[in-house]
Amino acid sequence: xxxxxxxxxxxxxxxxxxxxxxxxxxxxxxxxxxxxxxxxxxxxxxxxxxxxxxxxxxxxxxxxxxxxxxxxxxxxxxxxxxxxxxxxxxxxxxxxxxxxxxxxxxxxxxxxxxxxxxxxxxxxxxxxxxxxxxxxxxxxxxxxxxxxxxxxxxxxxxxxxxxxxxxxxxxxxxxxxxxxxxxxxxxxxxxxxxxxxxxxxxxxxxxxxxxxxxxxxxxxxxxxxxxxxxxxxxxxxxxxxxxxxxxxxxxxxxxxxxxxxxxxxxxxxxxxxxxxxxxxxxxxxxxxxxxxxxxxxxxxxxxxxxxxxxxxxxxxxxxxxxxx
Numbered sequence: 289x290x291x292x293x294x295x296x297x298x299x300x301x302x303x304x305x306x307x308x309x310x311x312x313x314x315x316x317x318x319x320x321x322x323x324x325x326x327x328x329x330x331x332x333x334x335x336x337x338x339x340x341x342x343x344x345x346x347x348x349x350x351x352x353x354x355x356x357x358x359x360x361x362x363x364x365x366x367x368x369x370x371x372x373x374x375x376x377x378x379x380x381x382x383x384x385x386x387x388x389x390x391x392x393x394x395x396x397x398x399x400x401x402x403x404x405x406x407x408x409x410x411x412x413x414x415x416x417x418x419x420x421x422x423x424x425x426x427x428x429x430x431x432x433x434x435x436x437x438x439x440x441x442x443x444x445x446x447x448x449x450x451x452x453x454x455x456x457x458x459x460x461x462x463x464x465x466x467x468x469x470x471x472x473x474x475x476x477x478x479x480x481x482x483x484x485x486x487x488x489x490x491x492x493x494x495x496x497x498x499x500x501x502x503x504x505x506x507x508x509x510x511x512x513x514x515x516x517x518x519x520x521x522x523x524x525x526x527x528x529x530x531x532x533x534x535x536x537x538x539x540x541x542x543x544x545x546x547x548x549x550x551x552x553x554x555x556x557x558x559x560x561x562x563x564x565x566x567x568x569x570x571x572x573x574x575x576x577x578x579x580x581x582x583x584x585x586x587x588x589x590x591x592x593x594x595x596x597x598x599x600x601x602x603x604x605x606x607x608x609x610x611x612x
Contacts, residue, residue, distance in 0.1 A: 311329075
């Protein structure tokens with residue numbers, strides 16, 4: 289399979305200037321135990337990487353040198369070196385790691401352990417387990433605020449957001465939200481948090497300074513039964529203009545005005561849309577569609593789906609390396 293590295297090497301051999309490399313998008317394929325690597329310039333898969341069993345959550349280190357992978361059925365977090373695209377290490381994670389979030393210090397990894405109802409905090413350099421924090425039943429989503437003050441876990445069965453002080457590793461507040469909360473996303477200034485509730489069909493907007501809900505959103509996709517409208521992944525543009533919400537088996541992404549919380553549009557993507565990520569210029573949004581086994585590409589300016597990229601079986605997570 290042709291890769292970016294091969295194209296660069298070929299250019300050097302024939303005396304051409306080396307082309308600028310596009311960003312690479314990494315997609316975790318839950319049923320294939322692989323990552324698909326997408327060249328965001330050509331919007332094609334350029335490599336497939338074997339990883340652990342049932343990969344779900346994936347995230348980049350803050351220096352963009354490593355990719356962390358929740359290998360849920362292996363009860364571990366794998367570390368992929370982005371220069372070689374090889375698994376180089378594993379981290380302790382507790383049982384069934386689902387999602388995780390990395391503190392801005394690039395050291396403390398907060399891991400949701402669904403089977404044990406805990407959040408495990410691991411130092412990625414020393415591999416020491418710094419804390420195991422009791423949370424609600426079936427913890428799933430995990431986020432850390434950009435200012436590093438808060439780690440937030442969502443417990444699906446308890447229907448709560450657990451707010452963890454990152455200095456003390458203690459829960460300071462629990463906020464009840466809709467049924468089966470799955471994901472939390474902070475604004476860049478750490479002032480607002482968006483939390484999705486899958487079975488509740490809602491998104492909850494939280495004022496971080498006061499730790500209070502200030503708004504609750506629901507969605508009505510034309511022609512789709514309401515029980516199929518299940519919010520999961522959320523992505524916010526850095527300019528504060530849009531929020532994009534993956535609506536699960538409705539097969540749509542909601543486009544939301546991030547200031548007024550008005551739903552502007554519903555975009556049809558692949559089947560069972562899970563997670564989303566913006567490319568480095570925020571011109572395109574990539575969505576993982578679990579049942580159809582593909583990634584949809586959305587033009588952010590025109591708010592239109594422009595391409596579907598076939599990946600592995602049951603794609604779940606997606607992150608884009610802005611430095612590649």
